[in-house]
Amino acid sequence: xxxxxxxxxxxxxxxxxxxxxxxxxxxxxxxxxxxxxxxxxxxxxxxxxxxxxxxxxxxxxxxxxxxxxxxxxxxxxxxxxxxxxxxxxxxxxxxxxxxxxxxxxxx
Amino acid sequence: xxxxxxxxxxxxxxxxxxxxxxxxxxxxxxxxxxxxxxxxxxxxxxxxxxxxxxxxxxxxxxxxxxxxxxxxxxxxxxxxxxxxxxxxxxxxxxxxxxxxxxxxxxxxxxxxxxxxxxx
Numbered sequence: 001x002x003x004x005x006x007x008x009x010x011x012x013x014x015x016x017x018x019x020x021x022x023x024x025x026x027x028x029x030x031x032x033x034x035x036x037x038x039x040x041x042x043x044x045x046x047x048x049x050x051x052x053x054x055x056x057x058x059x060x061x062x063x064x065x066x067x068x069x070x071x072x073x074x075x076x077x078x079x080x081x082x083x084x085x086x087x088x089x090x091x092x093x094x095x096x097x098x099x100x101x102x103x104x105x106x107x
Numbered sequence: 108x109x110x111x112x113x114x115x116x117x118x119x120x121x122x123x124x125x126x127x128x129x130x131x132x133x134x135x136x137x138x139x140x141x142x143x144x145x146x147x148x149x150x151x152x153x154x155x156x157x158x159x160x161x162x163x164x165x166x167x168x169x170x171x172x173x174x175x176x177x178x179x180x181x182x183x184x185x186x187x188x189x190x191x192x193x194x195x196x197x198x199x200x201x202x203x204x205x206x207x208x209x210x211x212x213x214x215x216x217x218x219x220x221x222x223x224x225x226x
Contacts, residue, residue, distance in 0.1 A: 001170075032211075032212075034212040034213065036154075036213075043203055043216040043217065043218050043219050044154065044203070044216055046212065046213060046214050046215070049211065049214070050211075050212070055214065087153065087154055089154075089213070091207070091212055091213075094159075094167045095167075096156040096159075096207075097156065098153055098155070098156070099153075100153050
């Protein structure tokens with residue numbers, strides 16, 4: 001199975017800050033990487049697929065990059081509504097696996 | 108607009124069988140371009156993929172659950188179902204139905220349904 005490791009597990013940042021979350025795969029997954037946002041009590045929401053493609057309707061402040069084993073999700077200017085837990089997921093091969101999540105809080 | 112709606116019992120006794128149904132509206136479960144599947148999330152924990160199915164019958168299971176899980180589709184009802192046998196407290200979780208682009212990413216999620224395993 002491909003293990004997905006996210007860092008940090010949590011972070012606290014101020015409104016307007018640029019925030020970066022990293023995700024590392026235990027083996028190469030090309031660009032078969034997605035990012036999800038989950039708010040408390042809600043279902044995950046798809047943000048990015050193919051490592052860097054924005055899901056329809058997602059604001060452009062979210063961006064993704066990377067290929068192979070190392071990936072990043074960036075929020076260009078953090079807003080209060082971005083407080084959530086973010087997950088990466090690889091879909092290069094079954095079983096589909098998720099990172100452990102990064103909880104983003106607003107200072 | 109596509110909607111996925113999970114349904115099932117909120118409470119299941121240990122050793123019994125959990126049955127969940129995902130009803131798809133605003134789209135066809137028989138579309139060749141998608142897989143349908145289930146993901147769960149224990150309270151306060153992360154996401155775990157359980158199984159996926161294509162309407163043609165191709166299925167994929169998480170090996171850690173494979174001996175206890177069956178996924179199926181009913182094209183006449185536009186539904187996807189999950190059966191999990193011999194449940195324990197460790198199976199307590201929110202269960203999400205999800206649509207995955209064929210060969211690609213998950214692009215739609217249901218709202219989830221909480222299942223508690225307790226006597």
